[in-house]
Amino acid sequence: MSLLLLLIPLITSVFLLLGRPSAARTIALAATLANLAVSLIVCAGFVNDGTFNYEISFPWVAQAGITFRLGLDGVSLLMVLLTNLLSPLIVMSSYNSKMDTESRYYGLLLMMVAALNGVFMALDGLVFYVFYELALIPIYFICAIWGGQDRIRVTLKFFIYTFVGSLFMLVSLLYVYLQTPGAHSFAWEALVQVQLSPETAGWVMMGFFLAFAVKMPVFPFHTWQPDTYVTAPTGGTMLLSGIMLKMGVYGAIRWMIPLSPEAMHTWAPIFIMLAVTGIVYASIIAVKQSDIKRLIAYSSIAHVGLIAAGVFAWNKAGLQGSLIQMLNHGINVVGLFYIVDLIERRTGTRTLADMGGIAKSAPKFAALFMIIMLGAVAVPLTNGFPGEFLLLNGVWNYNVWLGAISGLTIIFGAIYMLRAYGLAVFGEQSRETANFEDVKTNEWIVLGVIAGLVIVLGFFPQLVLNLTDSSVNRILGAVQL
Amino acid sequence: MTALLILFTTAIAVLFAGLTNNRSLLQPVTLIGILLALGATILDISGNSVEGWNDMYASMFHFDGYALAFTGVVLLITALIAGLSGWGFRNLNHTLGDNYGLILFSLCGALCMFSFTNMVMLFLGIEILSIPLYVLAGSRRDDLAGNEAALKYFLMGAFATGILLFGMALVYGATASFDIQFIADCISDGRHSAGMLHVGILLIIVGLSFKVSAAPFHFWAPDVYTGSPNLITTFMATVVKTAGFAAFYRLFSMGFAPAIDFWSMPLVAISALTMTLANTTALFQTNFKRMMAYSSIAHAGYLLLAVLAIGTEGSARALLFYTLTYSLATVCAFGIYMVVAEQNDDGSFAAFNGLSKKQPMLAVAMTIAMLSLAGIPPTAGFFGKYFLFTAAFAKYPWLIVLAVINSAVSIYYYFKIIIAMYFTREENAYSVSVPGNVRWVVLIGLLLIALLTLAPGSVYALM
Numbered sequence: 001m002s003l004l005l006l007l008i009p010l011i012t013s014v015f016l017l018l019g020r021p022s023a024a025r026t027i028a029l030a031a032t033l034a035n036l037a038v039s040l041i042v043c044a045g046f047v048n049d050g051t052f053n054y055e056i057s058f059p060w061v062a063q064a065g066i067t068f069r070l071g072l073d074g075v076s077l078l079m080v081l082l083t084n085l086l087s088p089l090i091v092m093s094s095y096n097s098k099m100d101t102e103s104r105y106y107g108l109l110l111m112m113v114a115a116l117n118g119v120f121m122a123l124d125g126l127v128f129y130v131f132y133e134l135a136l137i138p139i140y141f142i143c144a145i146w147g148g149q150d151r152i153r154v155t156l157k158f159f160i161y162t163f164v165g166s167l168f169m170l171v172s173l174l175y176v177y178l179q180t181p182g183a184h185s186f187a188w189e190a191l192v193q194v195q196l197s198p199e200t201a202g203w204v205m206m207g208f209f210l211a212f213a214v215k216m217p218v219f220p221f222h223t224w225q226p227d228t229y230v231t232a233p234t235g236g237t238m239l240l241s242g243i244m245l246k247m248g249v250y251g252a253i254r255w256m257i258p259l260s261p262e263a264m265h266t267w268a269p270i271f272i273m274l275a276v277t278g279i280v281y282a283s284i285i286a287v288k289q290s291d292i293k294r295l296i297a298y299s300s301i302a303h304v305g306l307i308a309a310g311v312f313a314w315n316k317a318g319l320q321g322s323l324i325q326m327l328n329h330g331i332n333v334v335g336l337f338y339i340v341d342l343i344e345r346r347t348g349t350r351t352l353a354d355m356g357g358i359a360k361s362a363p364k365f366a367a368l369f370m371i372i373m374l375g376a377v378a379v380p381l382t383n384g385f386p387g388e389f390l391l392l393n394g395v396w397n398y399n400v401w402l403g404a405i406s407g408l409t410i411i412f413g414a415i416y417m418l419r420a421y422g423l424a425v426f427g428e429q430s431r432e433t434a435n436f437e438d439v440k441t442n443e444w445i446v447l448g449v450i451a452g453l454v455i456v457l458g459f460f461p462q463l464v465l466n467l468t469d470s471s472v473n474r475i476l477g478a479v480q481l
Numbered sequence: 482m483t484a485l486l487i488l489f490t491t492a493i494a495v496l497f498a499g500l501t502n503n504r505s506l507l508q509p510v511t512l513i514g515i516l517l518a519l520g521a522t523i524l525d526i527s528g529n530s531v532e533g534w535n536d537m538y539a540s541m542f543h544f545d546g547y548a549l550a551f552t553g554v555v556l557l558i559t560a561l562i563a564g565l566s567g568w569g570f571r572n573l574n575h576t577l578g579d580n581y582g583l584i585l586f587s588l589c590g591a592l593c594m595f596s597f598t599n600m601v602m603l604f605l606g607i608e609i610l611s612i613p614l615y616v617l618a619g620s621r622r623d624d625l626a627g628n629e630a631a632l633k634y635f636l637m638g639a640f641a642t643g644i645l646l647f648g649m650a651l652v653y654g655a656t657a658s659f660d661i662q663f664i665a666d667c668i669s670d671g672r673h674s675a676g677m678l679h680v681g682i683l684l685i686i687v688g689l690s691f692k693v694s695a696a697p698f699h700f701w702a703p704d705v706y707t708g709s710p711n712l713i714t715t716f717m718a719t720v721v722k723t724a725g726f727a728a729f730y731r732l733f734s735m736g737f738a739p740a741i742d743f744w745s746m747p748l749v750a751i752s753a754l755t756m757t758l759a760n761t762t763a764l765f766q767t768n769f770k771r772m773m774a775y776s777s778i779a780h781a782g783y784l785l786l787a788v789l790a791i792g793t794e795g796s797a798r799a800l801l802f803y804t805l806t807y808s809l810a811t812v813c814a815f816g817i818y819m820v821v822a823e824q825n826d827d828g829s830f831a832a833f834n835g836l837s838k839k840q841p842m843l844a845v846a847m848t849i850a851m852l853s854l855a856g857i858p859p860t861a862g863f864f865g866k867y868f869l870f871t872a873a874f875a876k877y878p879w880l881i882v883l884a885v886i887n888s889a890v891s892i893y894y895y896f897k898i899i900i901a902m903y904f905t906r907e908e909n910a911y912s913v914s915v916p917g918n919v920r921w922v923v924l925i926g927l928l929l930i931a932l933l934t935l936a937p938g939s940v941y942a943l944m
Contacts (some may be wrong), residue, residue, distance in 0.1 A: 019847075058710055061864075061938035064795075064871075126867075133858040144904050152904050156896060164859070164889040174874050381813075 002054040002070040009114040016107030029107035032088040036206040050474030063165045065185035067392030070121040074471030087113045093338045094235040108138040114160040125173045125186040146233040158228040165214035172207030194256045197408030201262035208256035219278030225403030229297035234341035242334040246326045261479045271312040278305035291350050293340045310391040318394025319472045322465045335450035337374040347432035357429030362438040368447040375454035377417045383454045386461035484518035484591045492585035499578010511581045512563045519556040541602045548596035550944040551727040555720045558808045564922040569712030583613035591724035600649045600659040618709040630708025632878040637701040645688025650682030661736030669739040675844040699778045706774035715815040718777045719808035726784045734791045738901040756782030756887040763894045767818035790872040798866035802940040810853040811925040815846045833901040844902045858904040861933035
């Protein structure tokens with residue numbers, strides 16, 4: 001089953017890239033839906049006791065202890081669900097764009113989906129690293145071929161930035177690998193068992209942190225992010241913000257902290273400080289933005305900062321909060337970027353000052369936008385709320401002052417989101433928004449599904465929390481600080 | 482050993498066949514000779530006894546697993562290059578047979594460099610490898626840049642040979658033998674004159690650094706690579722580099738290993754300098770061949786890590802895997818470059834502009850070659866770097882960190898090609914057609930890269 005999650009998108013991707021069929025978008029949608037179905041089947045047969053389900057392993061370089069090993073525990077399953085839930089939506093949301101060589105675009109998108117599934121299921125250090133990097137290649141091409149102005153410089157910066165970060169992770173992985181007994185092994189269990197001195201663990205943790213902090217991104221490693229989000233085509237932005245940045249958080253939970261817990265005492269306070277600084281910094285910038293896409297890019301930094309702070313606090317509330325928030329942030333941010341895309345497509349502008357009065361001509365659009373926006377603001381009974389609540393609880397337990405400062409994220413979030421919504425949707429109609437067309441069928445489906453998820457997950461956060469509960473307990477139990 | 486005999490016989494046969502100037506005869510004969518030698522090597526690797534041969538030339542040679550594996554690699558790469566030669570040599574008329582013959586003779590020298598057990602044999606191997614290359618570099622006689630390249634290569638090569646020979650003489654003076662096993666015994670017993678030995682080893686390092694183009698003895702490489710005919714540059718960047726490093730490793734692991742504490746420091750410095758200098762210089766290149774020249778210097782810096790890792794399990798295997806993946810990607814890249822640049826009459830990156838529209842598959846192939854050279858997972862080049870870095874990591878963690886930073890820098894210039902092919906809107910007016918044999922060579926090269934990606938462990942079967 002776990003192999004199927006990888007092979008369906010991968011094979012379809014190769015077929016789309018080499019075969020160049022004309023019905024690329026339908027094939028891509030079918031493949032992502034098939035993957036969603038498989039992940040739901042996986043979910044149905046899931047034994048929720050914190051162990052790895054659906055494990056498969058083939059020797060890859062047997063002599064060097066490298067095995068192609070995949071498996072899912074609750075945390076992996078949640079991320080896999082997120083990936084496969086969002087990928088059909090991302091495919092559908094690309095329907096509006098006119099692209100030459102469409103099959104190439106969808107082929108790269110599916111390669112990305114395969115790599116992301118691989119990252120979240122890998123149980124071997126090197127396999128994880130390979131998938132982590134593999135995800136970078138398609139997104140680079142997607143952003144650089146179909147992106148906006150200045151795309152070549154921006155995407156190359158993005159590529160080199162993230163690649164350098166992950167090379168340091170490779171060095172850390174290698175170091176821990178060489179400490180495993182016998183003929184060495186990259187298996188997750190073997191790597192976790194290695195005991196390091198606090199000093200070397202500090203270096204190992206730094207290597208991992210550079211990789212994951214760039215990917216998330218945590219302040220001050222975020223400088224690539226706003227430009228890349230704004231320049232990338234909408235599908236690329238959704239992949240980056242909805243799923244790809246979760247690779248960093250997931251990597252920290254699964255690999256960084258379990259492999260070098262000895263260094264947590266020294267580094268965790270600094271990491272949390274950085275994360276909290278990022279929350280405040282990005283929120284303030286977001287309030288000042290006039291470009292709505294850039295505003296959401298900065299809001300994403302703020303939200304991820306809180307998720308990261310919850311992880312580094314390393315307690316039950318923080319971890320559970322970060323997991324549920326990863327799912328919900330993914331859903332919300334994909335919805336928001338889709339809305340931005342629709343606005344830009346219809347009005348030709350992303351500047352808030354040029355908008356206004358959309359509600360008059362497009363009431364359905366305004367209502368769906370409202371629901372997703374409320375989810376992003378974390379109003380109670382929307383999906384954003386339980387995550388933010390748990391995260392703040394976790395950071396609060398770690399340190400009261402940091403918890404209080406992190407709480408600003410909700411206030412700031414309300415300010416910039418409501419301001420953006422008000423400027424775009426209410427008020428007098430402008431020249432650009434005068435003939436704003438309401439949602440079409442495919443747009444309705446995408447936004448409807450997202451809005452539905454915002455409400456359902458807001459009412460029943462327990463669905464998600466139960467899924468990850470025992471795995472979180474097991475990870476927390478296995479890692480003694 | 483059988484491979485050496487087959488190659489030598491083929492080379493002579495090709496020289497005679499060259500009298501006919503029959504194009505449709507020379508390439509197949511060369512290719513068949515190389516493939517026969519490759520077949521013989523594969524038989525030898527898979528257990529055919531070669532001991533009988535080894536005792537013949539007064540133990541100057543020993544065809545052990547190491548020698549056979551590298552022999553296989555260079556034969557494979559030369560076979561690919563011979564496949565490209567139908568296009569690469571299309572303008573040669575009277576000297577076609579000479580060119581094929583010289584390549585084969587040069588290859589014989591490479592085989593000696595893999596199997597020597599005596600420094601005299603090493604020296605002969607290097608000379609047999611180099612002298613045909615001096616001629617090949619200038620094989621376009623009316624081309625000014627080619628002549629410059631040949632002269633520069635010859636002068637620098639002769640100079641390096643002198644230094645190398647001086648170093649060997651000093652080592653002989655210190656240990657009273659050319660036999661590398663005996664030298665190793667002498668060093669570990671302490672029966673040697675330390676000062677003379679150390680100066681000798683240093684001079685050998687300098688001489689070999691010239692040959693493998695490691696900084697600060699690399700300055701000849703960019704001009705020679707750029708000026709030489711494309712096919713010969715391919716040969717230099719792959720086979721010659723592999724031969725140089727295999728000999729370097731063999732000499733230092735079998736002969737000088739006991740003195741590792743002495744020679745490791747200078748090599749660390751050379752390695753660090755080579756990769757840093759080459760990668761930073763490559764950033765500013767606009768000519769493809771010049772960029773590839775600096776890239777090959779940078780790879781020399783990484784490959785020195787294998788020599789530094791002598792004594793670590795897997796260092797020889799890492800060297801083998803790295804040279805194999807590096808050579809495969811380089812042959813593919815040069816094959817594509819040859820086709821594109823010679824039809825565009827333009828050697829700069831601009832020749833690649835818009836290639837993804839004109840020849841999409843060629844652009845994909847070039848992308849994979851560049852990703853592999855940059856060492857980006859999951860390409861085979863990544864596993865090359867992985868094996869190499871793992872081997873040297875325990876001893877030189879900081880050098881590995883530097884190497885990692887350098888490989889990140891290298892992305893920038895490899896990606897310039899990808900950017901030109903895919904993202905540059907202004908296209909050049911030239912059309913590009915792909916000759917059949919180049920298509921096949923690139924396809925085989927890519928398949929081998931893919932195979933090494935899926936089963937990097939296969940290197941364990943080779944050695």
